[in-house]
Amino acid sequence: MSDRSGVAVHLExxxxxxxxxxxxxxxxxxxGAGELIxxxxxxxxxxxxxxxxLAGLEDADAGRVLVGGKDVTGLPANRRDMGMVFQAYSxxxxxxxxxxxxxxxxxxxxxxxxxxxxxxxxxVGLSAFGARYPHQMSGGQQQRVALARALAIEPxxxxxxxxxxxxxxxxxxxxxxxxxxxQTEVGTTTLFVTHDQEEALAVADRVGVMRAGRLEQLAxxxxxxxxxxxxxxxDFVGLSNRLPxxxxxxVVSVLGTExxxxxxxxxxxxxxxxxxxxxxxxxDPDGEGRVLTSSFLGPTSRVTVTVRETLVIAQVASGLLPxxxxxxxxxxxxxxxxxxxxxxxx
Amino acid sequence: MAGVIAGRRRKQRVFRWAVLVVLGVFxxxxxxxxxxxxxxxxxxxxxxxxWPKLSxxxxxxxxxxxxxxxxxxxxxxxxxxxxxxxxxxxxxRLPWLRRIVEFLCLLPLTIxxxxxxxxxxxxxxxxxxxxxxxxxxxxxxxxxxxxxxxYRAIDAGLSxxxxxxxxxxxxxxxxxxxxxxxxxxxxxxRSAVLSAAFLTVALVLGEFTIASLLNxxxxxxxxxxxxxxxxxxxxxxxLAALLLAFLLLMLLSLAGRSTKESK
Numbered sequence: 036m037s038d039r040s041g042v043a044v045h046l047e048x049x050x051x052x053x054x055x056x057x058x059x060x061x062x063x064x065x066x067g068a069g070e071l072i073x074x075x076x077x078x079x080x081x082x083x084x085x086x087x088x089l090a091g092l093e094d095a096d097a098g099r100v101l102v103g104g105k106d107v108t109g110l111p112a113n114r115r116d117m118g119m120v121f122q123a124y125s126x127x128x129x130x131x132x133x134x135x136x137x138x139x140x141x142x143x144x145x146x147x148x149x150x151x152x153x154x155x156x157x158x159v160g161l162s163a164f165g166a167r168y169p170h171q172m173s174g175g176q177q178q179r180v181a182l183a184r185a186l187a188i189e190p191x192x193x194x195x196x197x198x199x200x201x202x203x204x205x206x207x208x209x210x211x212x213x214x215x216x217x218q219t220e221v222g223t224t225t226l227f228v229t230h231d232q233e234e235a236l237a238v239a240d241r242v243g244v245m246r247a248g249r250l251e252q253l254a255x256x257x258x259x260x261x262x263x264x265x266x267x268x269x270d271f272v273g274l275s276n277r278l279p280x281x282x283x284x285x286v287v288s289v290l291g292t293e294x295x296x297x298x299x300x301x302x303x304x305x306x307x308x309x310x311x312x313x314x315x316x317x318x319d320p321d322g323e324g325r326v327l328t329s330s331f332l333g334p335t336s337r338v339t340v341t342v343r344e345t346l347v348i349a350q351v352a353s354g355l356l357p358x359x360x361x362x363x364x365x366x367x368x369x370x371x372x373x374x375x376x377x378x379x380x381x
Numbered sequence: 382m383a384g385v386i387a388g389r390r391r392k393q394r395v396f397r398w399a400v401l402v403v404l405g406v407f408x409x410x411x412x413x414x415x416x417x418x419x420x421x422x423x424x425x426x427x428x429x430x431x432w433p434k435l436s437x438x439x440x441x442x443x444x445x446x447x448x449x450x451x452x453x454x455x456x457x458x459x460x461x462x463x464x465x466x467x468x469x470x471x472x473x474r475l476p477w478l479r480r481i482v483e484f485l486c487l488l489p490l491t492i493x494x495x496x497x498x499x500x501x502x503x504x505x506x507x508x509x510x511x512x513x514x515x516x517x518x519x520x521x522x523x524x525x526x527x528x529x530x531x532y533r534a535i536d537a538g539l540s541x542x543x544x545x546x547x548x549x550x551x552x553x554x555x556x557x558x559x560x561x562x563x564x565x566x567x568x569x570x571r572s573a574v575l576s577a578a579f580l581t582v583a584l585v586l587g588e589f590t591i592a593s594l595l596n597x598x599x600x601x602x603x604x605x606x607x608x609x610x611x612x613x614x615x616x617x618x619x620l621a622a623l624l625l626a627f628l629l630l631m632l633l634s635l636a637g638r639s640t641k642e643s644k
Contacts, residue, residue: 139554
């Protein structure tokens with residue numbers, strides 16, 4: 036669709052401080068041409084600052100921003116050629132959806148591009164809403180128009196700053212699928228900032244988990260989830276049980292099962308981070324576990340069990356729930372998937 | 382119980398009407414007196430609406446009306462040119478300055494006009510020197526005088542929209558700062574800008590102290606002068622000026638309402 040898609044982006048040694056807070060601490064990030072990278076992290080980890088520095092809306096104290104090999108660090112936001120969708124509704128209230136989409140085109144003197152705005156609205160599934168004003172549209176529709184407006188100018192890079200966080204759960208899931216579809220279709224290099232791990236894992240080609248202004252891990256969604264490089268990543272992405280274990284060599288022994296380690300660690304006692312889906316529960320009168328509570332989550336359910344005075348949360352198929360009433364004796368088994376260790380707090 | 386409630390409601394209604402009647406008499410009685418007095422001579426009102434004849438008969442009054450209208454228009458333009466970009470810029474880039482700017486803009490409200498004139502007199506000696514003694518030079522003083530009202534109106538307009546996000550969205554689409562202000566922010570604070578302009582016009586049309594003490598002419602100064610020679614005419618002109626101010630305020634509230642309805 037766009038002949039300008041596929042521009043590589045390189046954030047190089049970015050630093051930014053607000054008072055005593057290091058929002059960006061020597062951040063390095065390479066985004067491949069046409070790639071969708073999601074920056075994920077808790078509030079204040081610097082992910083939005085990184086995006087705003089790339090957009091030119093914020094200045095970095097040090098470091099460079101390279102787009103397609105060109106240094107754009109000194110360029111103002113209006114000359115960076117980036118489309119952006121904001122967390123807050125950002126459509127111009129006095130313009131219709133179509134006029135909003137045309138705004139950037141007109142500034143570029145491309146008013147004559149016939150049907151460009153209409154085509155963009157069609158891309159986001161809102162061709163019938165061109166004449167509506169923002170206040171006549173739902174939040175989800177407004178964000179779709181904002182996406183169409185950002186893409187209409189055929190930007191070198193598409194920046195999405197938590198675009199779904201103001202929407203309700205169902206619309207959020209729907210729209211994130213659509214963002215993925217459109218991004219794949221258009222092929223624009225995209226940086227997606229979010230604090231919602233599910234969202235990041237669902238849309239991104241690679242996920243960057245940020246902590247205190249730095250990238251803790253940058254890998255594919257599956258890798259980030261299955262092989263977190265640190266306790267922080269394991270803890271932040273997905274739910275983890277903190278189970279006591281003994282490290283010996285490349286394995287840690289947890290509840291009598293030896294689990295491989297993601298990274299090597301010193302021998303001795305440690306806390307292993309085990310995913311709920313890596314834990315199996317079967318009713319067994321001789322089992323040493325006791326079901327405490329269970330909660331139905333749809334296709335799967337979450338069951339809390341005590342084993343040797345340790346609380347274990349397991350994810351089981353909802354079909355098993357009737358046999359796992361509170362008080363039931365159960366046998367707990369662990370799948371031998373690689374686990375990370377929690378770093379002891381001194 | 383129902384009887385007690387009904388009794389209380391009746392008392393409230395009586396009280397409400399009593400307040401309305403007292404206020405109505407308080408405001409309308411002087412106006413009625415003005416209407417009565419200014420219509421004693423049947424030639425007064427026809428003369429007032431006949432501009433060529435009026436300017437022949439009362440050249441000072443005509444000069445005052447023209448001066449006031451010019452002052453009102455120019456003050457509104459100067460105030461908007463100064464205040465709109467400042468208020469937007471403070472919101473976008475210098476939020477920590479907001480309280481200070483607000484305080485500075487409210488200052489003229491706390492300083493009595495007479496004190497303001499004492500301070501302005503030496504400044505106007507220089508204004509006289511460089512720009513001459515035209516009545517239009519009052520525009521500078523009036524711009525300061527209207528700041529409290531105009532700033533409030535514009536600031537309220539800016540509070541109603543997310544200026545920062547709109548400006549950033551426009552910037553990322555390639556808009557220069559001028560484009561951001563003219564094509565994105567201004568259309569969305571139109572009613573606030575109109576309010577500020579109407580308030581300015583109403584205030585300037587009613588200003589007397591500064592013009593009189595700085596030896597300039599405007600509508601109120603000429604009415605005061607006229608009062609000494611033709612009381613009927615001066616009262617008629619005062620009434621017309623009042624009605625014009627009412628009309629402006631009504632337009633202002635209509636502008637506000639239509640904006641709300643369109644949202």
